[in-house]
Amino acid sequence: MKITEDMIIGDLVRNYPEAVSVLMAHGMGCVGCPSSQAESxxxxxxxxxxxxxxxxxxxxxxxx
Structure with missing residues (x-):
């Protein structure tokens, strides 16, 4: 499955745990932030x- 811009970050992190390090490396340190659970x-x-x-x-x- 291809990761797209419309994916919710919470779903991304649950389905692709390896995405956490990529997000952090790109400056998105809010991976665990409650708002990221519903944010695309x-x-x-x-x-x-x-x-x-x-x-x-x-x-x-x-x-x-």
């Missing part, structure tokens, strides 16, 4: 001013 990757990137394409590339690479 797209929304989180927007809030944190992150490049969504590079994050998705790294997440999908790690999930293989």
């Amino acid at each position: 990757i797209k929304d989180a990137c927007h809030v944190h001013g992150m490049d969504i394409n590079s994050l998705l590339e790294a997440l999908n690479k790690a999930a293989k």
